[in-house]
Amino acid sequence: MARDGINDLSVFLAIAREHSFTRAAAKLGVSPSALSHSVRLLEERLGIRLLTRTTRRVSLTEAGERLLKSIQPHFDGIEAALSQLTELRDKPAGLVRITAGEHAAGSIIWPTIERLLPEYPDIKFEITSDSALTDIVAERYDAGVRLGEQLDADMVAVRISPDMRMVTVASPSYLKRHGKPEAPQDLTSHACINLRLPTYGGYLVWEFEKEGREVKVRVDGPLAFNNSVLAMRAACAGAGIGHFLEDHALAEIRAGRLVPVLDDWSPPFAGYHLYYPSRRQMSPAFAVVVDALRYRGP
Numbered sequence: 158m159a160r161d162g163i164n165d166l167s168v169f170l171a172i173a174r175e176h177s178f179t180r181a182a183a184k185l186g187v188s189p190s191a192l193s194h195s196v197r198l199l200e201e202r203l204g205i206r207l208l209t210r211t212t213r214r215v216s217l218t219e220a221g222e223r224l225l226k227s228i229q230p231h232f233d234g235i236e237a238a239l240s241q242l243t244e245l246r247d248k249p250a251g252l253v254r255i256t257a258g259e260h261a262a263g264s265i266i267w268p269t270i271e272r273l274l275p276e277y278p279d280i281k282f283e284i285t286s287d288s289a290l291t292d293i294v295a296e297r298y299d300a301g302v303r304l305g306e307q308l309d310a311d312m313v314a315v316r317i318s319p320d321m322r323m324v325t326v327a328s329p330s331y332l333k334r335h336g337k338p339e340a341p342q343d344l345t346s347h348a349c350i351n352l353r354l355p356t357y358g359g360y361l362v363w364e365f366e367k368e369g370r371e372v373k374v375r376v377d378g379p380l381a382f383n384n385s386v387l388a389m390r391a392a393c394a395g396a397g398i399g400h401f402l403e404d405h406a407l408a409e410i411r412a413g414r415l416v417p418v419l420d421d422w423s424p425p426f427a428g429y430h431l432y433y434p435s436r437r438q439m440s441p442a443f444a445v446v447v448d449a450l451r452y453r454g455p
Contacts, residue, residue: 165199166228168192169207173225174297176215237438249441250279256293257302260385260405261429262286265317266302269449280442288354288383293433299443300433304426313435317450318428324403325363325423326415330395337418338398341365341372348397349376353383363400365422372422376400389415428452 171181171192178189185192200207207221217225257266262284270282285291285298293301302317325344327337338344344363352361360381365372378397382388385401392399393414399406403423409415417423431450433439439447 162199162202165195165202167232168195169199169221170225170228170232172196172208172215173217173221178210178215237440248277248279249445250277251440251442252281252283253440253443253446254283254285254298255300255302255431255446256285256287256291256296256298258288259286260402261302261318264404265429265450269446273445273449277442277445280445282446299440300431300447302429302431304429311435312432314430314432315447315450316428316452317431318452319454320425321428322403322423322425323364323400324406324410324417325398325400325419326392326406326410326417327398328393328395328414329416331392331397332416332418334395339419341374341419341422344374344376344398347376347378348380349378350388350391350397350399351376351378351381352385352388352400353381361400365419366424367422 168181168185171185172178175181175184178192182189182192196208203220205220206218207224209216209218255266263286266284270284273280291298291301293299304321325338331348335347338347341363349363353359354361360375363374363376365374376398380388380391380396382391385405388399389401389406389409391397392401393409398418399415406415410417431447433443433447
């Protein structure tokens, strides 16, 4: 195939992945009109329509879906081969893309990258903070971060944190006014601060365990957030009882602004893991990141 044909297929692939001419153009560093021209030439050459365009989204026709499935593995293979050539450099280079929740991105991913930057100036990092369970293959991330209990079986998992646990907390002023819950069921009579996360498809269910007995409580209260930082501020202000990762709340607990309750109902669970597809070839740059993030114990 002529070079122009390869370029047009590359353009089609970028648009199909992004479902947008604008986003694809930004990634390729060209104008949306140039991409539109390339796709039009490709469709004319093939004699078939590949894309359906609306004011908000670009979708694939049946022919476009078939073309995408046919060419994507080949382009992925070319990109992997080019990445492997960085082994011939003095130091690894290339782009590493990771998606992680806000807490993991701030407490684990960024501190590690901060240490790597001076030693590996040719590695570029793109970190996306997202609470949703992102499809890293479809979104073309090198890896994602999840809690161990949420990992898919076909992924390689690398532990990057110690065991963690949730803590249920309230301000001293709230507990003085309303008393302290003695069992998880008591939470139904308290003002609790809900947290809505895309991961759970609704409000976070508060889970407890003691002596092998598991209890799940759907709490209620006047406040709900999709951001744990704001939820914690509300708890510190005495607006209700909150439920957070312990190391996220530790500074407020040590400062006396929050007090743990139901502590004996909060056992540890598997911590954060970096995960990536088992079939994907690991680039030298990504190998550096994986090794730096790997948890090696206390």
